[in-house]
Amino acid sequence: MSAKIRLYVEHPLGAGQSVPLDRDQAHYLFGVMRQTVGAQLLLFNGEDGEWRAEVAEASKRSGVLICQEQTRPLVLPPDLWLLFAPIKKVRTDFIVEKAAEMGAARILPVQTEFTNSDRIRQDRLQAHAVEAAEQCGGTYVPEVADLQKLSRLLDHWPEERQLMFCDEAEVGSALALASETAAQAPWAIVIGPEGGFSEAERKRLHALPQSHVVSLGPRILRADTAAVAALTVWQQRYGDWG
Template sequence: MKDCPRLFISPDTIPPMVAGGMLELGPAQAHYLGTVLRQQVGGAVAVFNARDGQWHGVIDHLRRDRCHVRLVEQNRAPAATAGLCLLFAPLKRDATEAVIRMGTELGVTRFRPVVTERTNTHRLNAARLESIACEAAEQCERLDVPEIDPLVPLVDLLAQWPEGISLFAALERSPPGPVVVPAQVGDSVLIGPEGGFSVREHDRLRGCAFVRPLSLGSLVLRADTAAVAALALVGAGLKAVCDTGS
């Protein structure tokens, strides 16, 4: 099972998985198994989602546009990722896709694209980004796929921010903070656009009681690099809190 392909199966499309049950995969996944990976009938495949966990399956029937997988046994119990939300201003296509891919690998549970004063793109290909998140989840062995929200103005999110949730904002020239940033499950990280936040946005963010300014060092980072650095920093703090149970 170690090297067999992993496929995410949305729990919204199937009944609960049971041993001996049969899954019918769609044309895209059938094409991936048969044409791209050259799998054959009898080959092993892992199927997963957060509701059912991960199951060992065997290809029972395979055609170009159809595949049936027989479920054998569950080898990972259901579990949701204990991660963070990421608020980010959309970037150029490749950079946005990199943020989705690497954020998924770093445990982001929800992506929330936001419009800032310096956001230079206002269009997102939702289907493409969801596909990238799904592929990243399959590759990194998590059991769930993060949600990707529609694009909304940052000011609207700040005005409706839920109580008890911290927003770690990567603000330019923030003073150095602790090596480990204490965070809780459900907290959020905010990354600005290329060119950074405007002065007005800086002032608004620093005036919000729930915002925790986050320093990423003295160098100027690209927005996609900043997203990875911030998620790694706050994610390490979240893991430390979860490990100690505090």
């Protein structure tokens, strides 16, 4: 049994349910991974948990899997958003991968004053999140939103959502313990771009009533390092690492 293959599918999963494969999935499973009829693998769809399934039909361009039994229930990550400013391609890909692994529920690329990029390949980033979920054993795939302006997002910031603001100008401030209400609320983390936030952005983020400022140590971290470090700080304090 090759239980190491985990595949994300956009199809309902349940006992006896048959799951048709598209051309890419068939190519991966039968061409690349050399699976044949009778082979077993794990499926998840972000909604029905993880299921063991068996290959019932296999051809070059299509295939059918039959679900057998649930191997893990659906486990949703905490209601945590990660806001980050897209940077170079490889590091942006890494941030999305890391956010999925570390258990962010939603990933929001934002344009800041010092962000160069004015577009992202949302579909490619979403595919990275799927791949990370397949790899890390998660049963959930975070949604990658399309690029939006940070200022607009803050204009309509949800009243209850707390914001952990990683300000590299604030060396040495540990994350202060939030009130019980804030600790139970939905959260977001915002990571600055490589050039830092503008003074106007910093002021605005500091002034936001939902804002919790935190320092990520005395060295300047690259954005992808900062994303993992910030997610670690939050997950330990308020998330599902308990």
